Amino acid sequence: MLFALLLDVSLAHLGAAIGAGLAAIGAGIGIGRIGGSAMEAMARQPEASGKIQTAMLVIAALIEVIALFGAVIAFIVSQKV
Amino acid sequence: MKKYKLSSFFKYLIISAFAVLFTVINPTGVLASEGDEEEFNPAELINHHILDDYVWHFWDGHYGTIFLPVIIYSDDRGLEVFSSSNLFDEDHNAIPYNDYEYHHSYLASTSGREFIDVSITKNVAFLFINSGLLLFVFLAVARGYKKNEGQAPRGIQSLFEPIIIYVRDEIVKPNIGPKYERFLPYMLTLFFFIWFGNLLGLLPGAANLTGNIAVTSVLAIITLILVLINSNKNYWVHIFNTPGVPWWLKLPVPIMPGVEFIGIFSKPFSLLIRLFVAITAGHIVILSLISLTFIFQSYTVGFLSTLVIVFINIIEILVATIQAYVFTLFSSMYIGMAMEEHH
Numbered sequence: 384m385l386f387a388l389l390l391d392v393s394l395a396h397l398g399a400a401i402g403a404g405l406a407a408i409g410a411g412i413g414i415g416r417i418g419g420s421a422m423e424a425m426a427r428q429p430e431a432s433g434k435i436q437t438a439m440l441v442i443a444a445l446i447e448v449i450a451l452f453g454a455v456i457a458f459i460v461s462q463k464v
Numbered sequence: 465m466k467k468y469k470l471s472s473f474f475k476y477l478i479i480s481a482f483a484v485l486f487t488v489i490n491p492t493g494v495l496a497s498e499g500d501e502e503e504f505n506p507a508e509l510i511n512h513h514i515l516d517d518y519v520w521h522f523w524d525g526h527y528g529t530i531f532l533p534v535i536i537y538s539d540d541r542g543l544e545v546f547s548s549s550n551l552f553d554e555d556h557n558a559i560p561y562n563d564y565e566y567h568h569s570y571l572a573s574t575s576g577r578e579f580i581d582v583s584i585t586k587n588v589a590f591l592f593i594n595s596g597l598l599l600f601v602f603l604a605v606a607r608g609y610k611k612n613e614g615q616a617p618r619g620i621q622s623l624f625e626p627i628i629i630y631v632r633d634e635i636v637k638p639n640i641g642p643k644y645e646r647f648l649p650y651m652l653t654l655f656f657f658i659w660f661g662n663l664l665g666l667l668p669g670a671a672n673l674t675g676n677i678a679v680t681s682v683l684a685i686i687t688l689i690l691v692l693i694n695s696n697k698n699y700w701v702h703i704f705n706t707p708g709v710p711w712w713l714k715l716p717v718p719i720m721p722g723v724e725f726i727g728i729f730s731k732p733f734s735l736l737i738r739l740f741v742a743i744t745a746g747h748i749v750i751l752s753l754i755s756l757t758f759i760f761q762s763y764t765v766g767f768l769s770t771l772v773i774v775f776i777n778i779i780e781i782l783v784a785t786i787q788a789y790v791f792t793l794f795s796s797m798y799i800g801m802a803m804e805e806h807h
Binding site for chain 1: 483505510511738741742744745746748782785786787789790793
């Protein structure tokens with residue numbers, strides 16, 4: 384039963400897609416938190432908004448890469464089976 | 465009130481136009497009736513783009529493909545140089561030549577001989593183009609500094625001066641510390657190499673240079689070597705006898721030193737994976753969206769995905785810059801950590 388389940392190719396594709404989606408959810412939460420905090424910080428201290436914006440973009444790019452990890456791994460998994 | 469009605473009328477018009485396009489003008493039926501049409505495989509298209517190749521393919525037909533030289537060294541035959549056009553017949557099907565067989569991103573020997581392949585592949589050719597462009601631009605900038613010494617920058621020099629100053633003052637100087645000047649030439653080269661590579665890679669028909677794991681590995685290994693060469697005693701004390709950690713984490717089982725030792729290699733590894741994934745995934749996303757048009761074979765999907773592709777492309781320009789920034793930032797941070805004096 385388990386062996387048949389493991390051999391099922393369509394399940395591997397499903398797993399790849401779910402994995403990419405989970406990575407995207409995580410990155411979405413992360414970027415949302417950064418955006419929210421940056422907005423708050425800019426509202427409290429409008430004169431520092433330039434610096435906050437730069438830092439926000441850099442950290443958002445770092446988190447975006449995590450979501451892209453998911454996309455690349457899902458791509459590789461969906462190809463190898 | 466009248467204005468509201470007009471705009472809602474236009475909204476209905478646009479929605480119904482899309483509905484008509486989506487349902488009526490759908491060439492799926494036409495193509496299906498042709499029968500022999502090859503099934504579209506998006507994974508193959510994407511792989512063709514993100515992997516290395518022995519030819520530089522722009523379009524099908526005459527003059528659409530640049531055949532790059534293949535350079536092979538083997539013990540029994542010595543150095544062999546031939547054009548990769550020998551590996552294909554007239555219909556662009558792969559054929560074996562001189563015992564070498566073409567597989568998309570590598571060559572294999574039909575009789576199982578061993579050889580070293582140092583061919584000018586698509587990525588290598590693109591690396592030369594990138595380096596040539598860098599040399600051209602920055603030699604011009606350097607000439608500008610010699611000519612207008614003590615004066616305001618002119619021409620292309622004034623375009624790059626703010627970026628050079630930014631890299632120096634915001635990335636290298638605060639992170640490396642007082643001895644930053646020695647590393648400035650390399651850090652500037654690193655930043656502009658990655659930035660130009662990322663931006664050129666976004667052009668249609670370009671190779672995936674900075675999204676190639678070999679290229680990013682070399683950049684990360686250079687950072688690792690710089691860290692190891694410039695590390696001082698304080699850095700190694702921090703690794704093997706980490707201060708502020710309870711003694712039972714160091715003796716008898718060296719848990720903390722082990723973790724710190726792995727950290728030496730995991731830092732450049734994170735650098736290489738980050739750049740590789742960010743650029744490769746950007747290309748995969750854009751190509752997947754382009755593939756949607758061919759999967760659905762619909763004008764509406766084509767139009768909408770074009771809008772999304774333009775948007776993603778603009779984000780990719782941003783990502784190209786940020787990845788160059790981040791790579792340079794973390795490289796200088798690691799070097800700065802290795803050179804930090806005890807305080």
